[in-house]
Amino acid sequence: MVPIDSTQVMTELQDTIVNCRQCPRLVVWREKIADEKRRQFMDDTYWGKAVPSFGDYQAQFLIVGLAPAAHGANRTGRMFTGDRSGDWLYRALYKVGFANQPTSTDINDGLTLTNCLITATCHCAPPQNKLTAEEIRTCRPFLMREFAALRNLKVILALGKIAFDGVLKTLQEETGESPGKYTFGHGVEYLLPGNRVLLGSYHPSQQNTFTGRLTEPMFDAIFSRACTLLASTEST
Numbered sequence: 001m002v003p004i005d006s007t008q009v010m011t012e013l014q015d016t017i018v019n020c021r022q023c024p025r026l027v028v029w030r031e032k033i034a035d036e037k038r039r040q041f042m043d044d045t046y047w048g049k050a051v052p053s054f055g056d057y058q059a060q061f062l063i064v065g066l067a068p069a070a071h072g073a074n075r076t077g078r079m080f081t082g083d084r085s086g087d088w089l090y091r092a093l094y095k096v097g098f099a100n101q102p103t104s105t106d107i108n109d110g111l112t113l114t115n116c117l118i119t120a121t122c123h124c125a126p127p128q129n130k131l132t133a134e135e136i137r138t139c140r141p142f143l144m145r146e147f148a149a150l151r152n153l154k155v156i157l158a159l160g161k162i163a164f165d166g167v168l169k170t171l172q173e174e175t176g177e178s179p180g181k182y183t184f185g186h187g188v189e190y191l192l193p194g195n196r197v198l199l200g201s202y203h204p205s206q207q208n209t210f211t212g213r214l215t216e217p218m219f220d221a222i223f224s225r226a227c228t229l230l231a232s233t234e235s236t
């Protein structure tokens with residue numbers, strides 16, 4: 001049997017995602033935002049399309065966010081790049097060695113990830129950061145295909161409850177079995193079928209970071225735990 005080439009499968013999948021127009025409401029919104037722009041980014045050429053996953057296609061560690069931000073990834077074309085949530089995420093990834101630099105400003109800033117891939121529940125920016133159930137369902141096959149392509153996947157981190165539920169639903173469809181009763185919370189950890197571990201974290205949105213619901217030590221602890229889990233799987 002010919003082994004699956006994760007890199008080739010993932011490259012083709014990301015091309016498909018970028019060209020996807022399955023959700024009419026999101027297509028209209030992402031293009032409207034790209035056309036109108038925010039005043040501070042008037043000189044930027046907005047991406048305005050579905051945003052592909054970013055990182056290492058051989059990764060053991062997968063991070064699942066909600067969706068691109070209107071003036072963040074929908075502008076820059078790279079997950080969590082160009083907004084406050086990304087500032088938190090890439091700083092945390094840098095501290096534990098998944099990222100080669102702590103900041104992420106634009107698609108040509110030299111950022112690379114090692115052993116880590118960032119994807120999302122939906123790959124298009126939604127109005128008011130709110131997705132419909134149908135949009136989540138429509139985009140889910142992309143996540144399922146990523147699970148299948150990432151042959152080394154060991155740890156999945158869901159940022160926020162919607163991503164957490166989306167991962168469980170995807171796994172349910174992948175295995176045909178109910179994944180059981182898992183409750184979302186910051187720092188929760190569950191062993192999933194296939195010896196993969198699911199971690200939950202509050203999303204580093206300003207709604208959480210400005211209010212103190214999520215602090216930097218709380219967020220950093222999640223990534224330290226992911227590193228410990230990956231190290232433990234290597235030694236078994």
Ligand code: SF4
Nearest residue numbers: 020022023050124139
């Ligand atoms: S959210 Fe997903 S399924 Fe919907 S248009 Fe974007 S890429 Fe396609």
